[in-house]
Amino acid sequence: METIKNYLDNMFTNLPKTNELIKLYNDLLLNMEEKYKELKNDGKSENEAIGIVISEFGNIDELINELEIDTIEKGSGLPTITLEEANEFMTTKKKSGFLIGIGVVLCILGAATLILFDGIMNNTYLGKRLSEDAQNLPGVISLFVLVVIAVALFIYSGMKLEKYKYLKEPFDLPISLKSNIEQKFKAFSPTYMISTILGVSLCILSPVAILIIDALGNESLENYGVVALLTMIAGAVFIFIYFGNIKKSYSILLKTDNFSKEKTEDKVSEAVTAIIWPLAVIIFLISGLIFNKWHINWIIFPITGILFGMFKAVHKIIKGNK
Template structure:
């Protein structure tokens, strides 16, 4: 099969590098690949199959005339990504997804540490006053948030190089490279589905732990909240990391026209997220410091997470429908 690809590349090497010509080359490769596999299935040897396919290829000038392809260069053409560039993009996306997932997890764990520290003090640990414990918990929370923000910035800087892929869609893939990316996506599909199911189970199971602990002993409510938030943080990490990897495959396979709507979708959802999450942290701190509601104000995080997920899903459906 590599012989056919090389033969086709050599035939198109002297022709203009236009979008029409790339499309013609990819279409011919798909037809030749299909014919090659058909010949192999009927018992032809490798050399026989390759020879028949190439002999049936015909004259390149006749094919160009038949398809009505222009020999003039496009004034503006999207860059054709190489396999090395695609692998670098996927690797960078994996690493950035890992840092973003860790950052979001740290934000949730910071709140969990605060609740845990208050629970330890309320259950008889008198070495630290309630006020001191609150300030210590807030210091840990703000430290975790500061680290998370640093990770977000670092991940964003790493992905800036591939903005033309993730947000603009100004690129093209050859047919054989697109098939390789599609094969990798299909292989990753089962892992992605399993991880998403595990994440949903953790989200559903997390409040059960809290209610179970409260049913046996109300004094353990803080510890139940801490465990619940830890389970939620694990689920969120799975969603962010594996969701990023899966989205990278989809962005490589989608065309520029589809990315136009997605850019608007990403912009709106990102703008809402940049407002809603800092607002949630402000509400959390005010309700705790001013009204001393540390025992219940943690609920703003899971509730906001669910509402934001509902908004994101509904908005995406409406945009893509249009």
Template sequence: MEIILNYLDSMFTQLPDTEEVRKAKGEMASMMEDKYVELKAEGKSENEAIGIVISEFGNMEELIRELGIREKSAPSITINEDKRKPSMKINLSRGKEYLDDMRQYARKIGIGVVLCICSPILLINSGVRTDAAAPTAMGLIVLFGMVAAAVVLFIVNGVSMSKYEYLQQEVFELEPGAKTIFGKMQEEARSTFGRKMAIGVSLIIIGVIPAIVAGIIFDESQAAKIGAAVSLLLLFVAAGVYILITAGMPYGCYDVLLQKGDYTVERKKNKLIDKVAAIYWPLIVAIYLAYSFLTEDWGRSWIIWPVAGVLFGAIAGICSISSKNENDR
């Protein structure tokens, strides 16, 4: 309830301090409290109740009309707003819509990434068990089919989320009180985010163990067992990455809305890492396919992917440092 009252205070700072306005503020506080108590009684969570209350009572123009504040109060809002630096305004309901859509988007992107990571499993195992062309061909069909399905997920869902690109790229201003609420929501989500990140990273590390052990214990004559260990590695990595994506992307939305971290006003002006990624990953795919087809060494060529991931992390770090240096000039 404290957040709601703080939000109410921020709304009324735009209005003149008159008896009429103070009375309207008291009535508004009473209505908001009643609605909040009603929602909590219905079983709504703290954040859900706060969001619904503010979305229903947070429109200043409706407030002026419904509570009978004289029209002469309105110009003060216009004057104050004109003095501010012009910027896009984002209200609480729009921000919550962005968060909800991102949660769904993250799940679908996570599924797409899992398909990509697991796509070579059949090919790896068919290639090490026999030299026949049919199993290898089937493995290739499955690989390309899973990658194609993943690409469809990426494109379709990417298009649906493109309507929010301006939040990451443009400077905007959160409406009064929304910043406080999103900050509190991020604080409450931090522990869950940290726990999921730890689980995801642990799964990836655990998945490496069977591959290392198999490489030490088994020789080339036992390629089938090595292939099984590599498949297990990919499954663990896929599970870990899925958790990282579904935890990290929604949590990152708070930084987007609060314009923190990688989404500060200064960093929004830098597009270097996006340009690098657009070239880097298609190039890695081309290298992987070219090497694998030319050498027919599908059982080992998978190592390109973890190496490429680590290398891209280093490239992203260099781009970030370069961007920071340019902004500091």
């Protein structure tokens, strides 16, 4: 009998102590105890009786929905998120991740096109007949055009998410909706894990083209190796941003104390990310375009990744000790 009570307690542990839910708990406990006694009288063993009672209990969320019981404590004063709002937010967040990812890819490809045109102009008959300014013009124009498109995507994406700023503040989430979101998040988790593995793999493999070209000893192809490197990094960054945004939409809706505590840490990490990676790209381009160090400057990205990982680990330890 105690097993049944413990089982029911676990089912209600995360639910608010409203009058309706307390009444539901007592009614269920009474019905389950009566069913248990009935099964025992029919000759069932204790384990068999408990197993049958629990198996017939069903899903608590479905029962709450069927009885139309309010799972929000009265007087909380917090806004309640509806199913439509949650779905709309997750859809918008997903689209935002896609647009931001495309924007970042365009910025990286802008640098890649600059290097690509530099290689074309230096290794073709037509390019060699042009002045240095004329040689640089196609790459520079491509860079600016792609960056302009990227900025437009960033602005549009930010404006679409502006209406959901209220989700940064405390809110209530009905238990049935929370359960639904948790199930979706659980189903998404393997996809997120695979995407992370794929993105990291692309970053690790990105210098391969440069290494191959360097091994062949053909300096005229170095620029194309760099373009391949940046293209693979662009793909990895898109994967991180797109799937990261989907994951973050679940994290925001399933807001917990841990999520709230990590907000400050996330802001610090985001601020460092906004500085360190563009700085790495600048150093990469300067060392390549000015000092022609394409054969070795690819190492900037792995080093940056390692340093950033070390920073996050140390920062987390320091925050944890406070």
